[in-house]
Every structure is written in structure tokens, then in C-alpha cells.
Amino acid sequence: MNLRTVAITGAVALGASLMIFALSLDTRLLGDQSGYKPAQPIPYSHALHAGELKIDCLFCHTAAETSRHAGIPPLSTCMKCHETVTNKAGTPLGKSDPSPEIQKLRETYTSGRGFEWVRIHRLPAYVEFPHSRHIQAGVACQSCHGEVQGMERVEQAKALTMGECLTCHREENQKQQLAGRLPQAPADCSACHH
Ligand code: HEC
Ligand code: HEC
Ligand code: HEC
Numbered sequence: 001m002n003l004r005t006v007a008i009t010g011a012v013a014l015g016a017s018l019m020i021f022a023l024s025l026d027t028r029l030l031g032d033q034s035g036y037k038p039a040q041p042i043p044y045s046h047a048l049h050a051g052e053l054k055i056d057c058l059f060c061h062t063a064a065e066t067s068r069h070a071g072i073p074p075l076s077t078c079m080k081c082h083e084t085v086t087n088k089a090g091t092p093l094g095k096s097d098p099s100p101e102i103q104k105l106r107e108t109y110t111s112g113r114g115f116e117w118v119r120i121h122r123l124p125a126y127v128e129f130p131h132s133r134h135i136q137a138g139v140a141c142q143s144c145h146g147e148v149q150g151m152e153r154v155e156q157a158k159a160l161t162m163g164e165c166l167t168c169h170r171e172e173n174q175k176q177q178l179a180g181r182l183p184q185a186p187a188d189c190s191a192c193h194h
């Protein structure tokens, strides 16, 4: 072995062990986004709508069951209620007197525009994540997004690292095998990286 080969193999080994080290720590080398909690154009509250009012997640995020993205609902979904619901309970305004936030919602809807919601969760472009397969398999939204039904403002609850994906896949497959079924959650690189 000459000096050059030693240097190259050394660099590769070092790179590989750094990568294994990083993955085993569950770190996200591109920057951990957990805790990201941006303000939205209107203070829409999941704690109120999905928590107190118990509106089903899929009532608004309909696409989660059938496609890659869960999607953000159009304002027509909000207007199903806010044609008539004008205020917070207990506010002194009359029924036909919408609160400033509902006024803003109605005007934005009537003008044909939408809100520019700030995207919170986003994987790097080289990762494939299909919502549909997970929802169809009965994986709860909360196992990846945390207790959204308690959030006034949505916050990224988990780092969504490769380590997190693989840990759950391993556990799910063990459960399937114990139940005598074929494992479905992939561990091969190409399933998540095309
Ligand atoms: C009445 C409609 C409605 C319901 C019900 C609802 N959501 Fe949402 N959701 C929205 C809207 C609007 C946004 C975009 C604004 C925001 O982030 O708060 C959103 C954003 C989100 C986001 C962040 C998306 C991003 O940018 O990364 C997640 C995650 C989410 N919802 C999960 C849930 C879960 C889980 C439930 C059920 C517990 C739920 N939602 C129920 C309307 C709804
Ligand atoms: C199933 C019915 C329903 C849907 C769908 C719904 N809301 Fe609401 N929303 C309500 C009710 C009821 C209240 C008032 C709660 C109370 O009495 O305090 C409310 C309250 C609000 C408030 C607070 C109003 C204030 O006076 O401060 C905002 C903002 C709001 N909703 C936005 C939205 C947006 C944006 C959507 C769509 C993404 C949406 N809502 C969808 C039923 C709904
Ligand atoms: C197995 C983990 C997992 C589960 C379960 C899950 N999500 Fe997600 N969700 C993610 C990841 C990862 C992203 C970012 C995806 C990307 O950037 O391609 C995301 C993004 C989102 C977004 C914003 C972007 C988009 O895809 O539209 C919304 C809204 C959302 N999820 C809602 C939900 C709801 C509602 C449920 C339950 C019905 C749910 N998620 C279940 C992991 C999950």
C-alpha cells in the first residue's frame, strides 16, 4: 500500500464512520427543523378545530389517504362553517357581525385568492415520502407530527430524520413478523431515495 491509497481508504473509512455516527445519533446533517413554528397569515388554531371541535384530520387533509401529500385545504372547506360561524363563542359581537379574523377569511375567499400558508415540514428533495401508504396502514398522524390537536400554532414536533424513519420501519416489521405476516416497511435505500 502506498501513501496515496492509505490516504484514500482512510478518508473513505472516516467518512463512513462519521455517517454511521451521525445516523446513530439521529442527527440531521442538513439542520434539524424540529421546533419550527412560523406565524401563519391567519391565526388558524388546530387546538380549537381539531381538538375542541374534534374535526377529523382527514376532513381537511383529505389527500393524505390517497396521495403522496396530505395537502392544505382550500378556503371553501373553511367556508362550509364560516358562512355561518362568525365569532368566537362569548364575543360581544352579534351573529351577523364577523370578528376581524373571520372578516379577513371571508374577504380572502370572496376575492378568489387564498392564504399563503408557510410550509413547516419539508424533507430534502432526494427523499420520497408517501403519506398514503402510511395512512392506509393505520399509522397515526401524531406518530410523526406530534399532538397537533393540542397546538394553537403548528410546530414541527420531530426532526424527521432517516434514523426515525428506519426505527419505526424496523419495529413495524417485527410486529408484522410476530403476527405471521410479511414485513411491508422498506429498509432498502431505493425505497426512499430514487
Ligand atoms: C379545519 C381544517 C383542518 C383540520 C381539521 C386539520 N387541519 Fe391541519 N392544517 C390546516 C391548515 C389550514 C393548515 C395550514 C396552516 C397551519 O399550518 O396551521 C394545516 C397545517 C397542518 C400541518 C403542517 C403542514 C406543514 O406546513 O408542514 C400539519 C402537520 C397538520 N396540519 C396536521 C393535522 C392533523 C394531524 C390534524 C388532526 C389532528 C389536522 N391537521 C386537522 C387545516 C386543518
Ligand atoms: C366544522 C366547522 C368549521 C370548519 C370546517 C372551520 N371552522 Fe373555524 N371555527 C369554527 C367554530 C365553531 C369557531 C368558533 C369557536 C368558538 O366558538 O370559540 C371557529 C373559529 C375560527 C377562528 C377564530 C375566530 C375568531 O373570532 O377569532 C378562525 C380564525 C377560524 N375559525 C379559521 C378557520 C379556517 C382558516 C378554517 C379552514 C382551514 C376553518 N376555520 C374551518 C368552525 C369551523
Ligand atoms: C410516517 C410519518 C408521517 C405520518 C404518519 C403523517 N405524516 Fe404528514 N408529513 C410527514 C413528512 C415526513 C412530511 C414532509 C414531507 C415532504 O417534505 O415531502 C409531512 C408533511 C405533511 C404536511 C405538509 C406537506 C404535505 O404533504 O401536504 C401536512 C399537511 C401533513 N403532513 C399532514 C398529515 C396528516 C393530517 C397526517 C395524518 C392523516 C399525516 N400528515 C401523517 C410525515 C408523516
Ligand code: HEC
Pocket: 127, 128, 129, 130, 133, 134, 137, 139, 143, 144, 160, 161, 162, 164, 165, 166, 168, 169, 172, 184, 185, 186, 191, 192
Ligand atoms: C411510525 C412509523 C413509521 C414512520 C416514523 C415512518 N414510516 Fe414509512 N412505513 C411505515 C409502515 C407501517 C409502512 C408499511 C405500509 C404498508 O403496510 O403498506 C411504511 C412504508 C413506507 C414506504 C413504502 C411505500 C411503498 O410504496 O412501498 C416508504 C417509501 C416509507 N415508508 C418511507 C418513509 C420515510 C421516508 C419516513 C421518514 C420520513 C417514514 N417512512 C417514516 C411506518 C412508518
Ligand code: HEC
Pocket: 027, 028, 029, 030, 123, 124, 127, 160, 161, 162, 163, 165, 166, 169, 186, 187, 188, 189, 190, 191, 192, 193
Ligand atoms: C425509510 C426511508 C429511508 C431509507 C430506507 C433510507 N433513507 Fe437515507 N434518508 C432518509 C431521509 C428521510 C433522509 C433525510 C433526513 C436526514 O438527513 O436524516 C435521508 C438522508 C440520507 C442521506 C443524506 C444524509 C445527510 O444528512 O446529508 C444519505 C447519504 C442517505 N440518506 C443514504 C441512505 C442509504 C445509503 C440508504 C440505504 C442503506 C438509505 N439512505 C436508506 C430516508 C431513508
